[in-house]
Amino acid sequence: MKTVYSLIIACTLMLAACSDNKQVELYNTKAALPASAKYNLGGLKVITSFVNKTKGTASTLYGNDLALKAAIEGNKIIAGNEIFTLVTWKQQDDDHWFGAKIPSDVESVEVIKTASSGNNVAINYQQLNGKPLDLKTDTSGQAERIKYILGQKPSVLP
Template sequence: MKSHSTICIAVLFLFSCGPTKQKEELINTKASIPETFDISGKNLKVITTMLNRYDSTTSLLYGNEIAYQSAMQHLKKPSLGEKFTLITWKQQSDKHWFGANIPGDLLAVEILEVGNNQQKTELHYRKLLGKSLTPVTDTLGASDRVNFIISQEASLTP
């Protein structure tokens, strides 16, 4: 009986030993946002998530407290002080979970801020591309993107 226990323990010990996974294998560093953007320091809340199967993209819409409350109340008119950040990644297969997709390369970061200029609401929209966060100077389609961002409703979470 004692030899069976010793053999079982030895077999379990052998199977429990294996190479440790590298950080790059366990953490999706490919999808990380550059530290220069400092997403953590902006005190943003997740408003909603979006999956676009046609483009194979995943997006997260973040907002400050004012933007979050507007989205929760389904307000479609921009309020002074709202700050939205829409981050979009290309999807990639998750090698740790069969059939799952996870964010891959960072495609774009879109920033929308609602300001005030002489009693008039002013929308400031910027788009940054890729890991280098290269600013886009072409404003074609910017008003459509602004309307899209403002029209998003908050996801309900328990």
């Protein structure tokens, strides 16, 4: 009988020693966007979201009502007063779900604003990088990024 009690106590101690005391956050505060006057997501709606597994990033494209309407209708003609904002996060493992990935630190925020004057439409592109959202001054590759962002198809919602 003493052997059975000793065995039960030993098993209980072994199971207690196997616990993981790592604190797990309930909310993903790491992915929060810093407050900045350089961009404004207020009033913007989600157009689409996607993941780039090779780069380990997750992105969400937001737009104002005009941009969302143009994306849904498949307009290839750029109109004035459209605002597109592409937010890209690095990914991290999810502590709550084995094998899942969730957004981590902000990698970039890309903002496209259009303005019309007569028959001409001007496109203003800005890229803000990192957590402090520093403005990228290098203008190479802007045309490709604009074409890529404006070419995104909207998510289909029921």
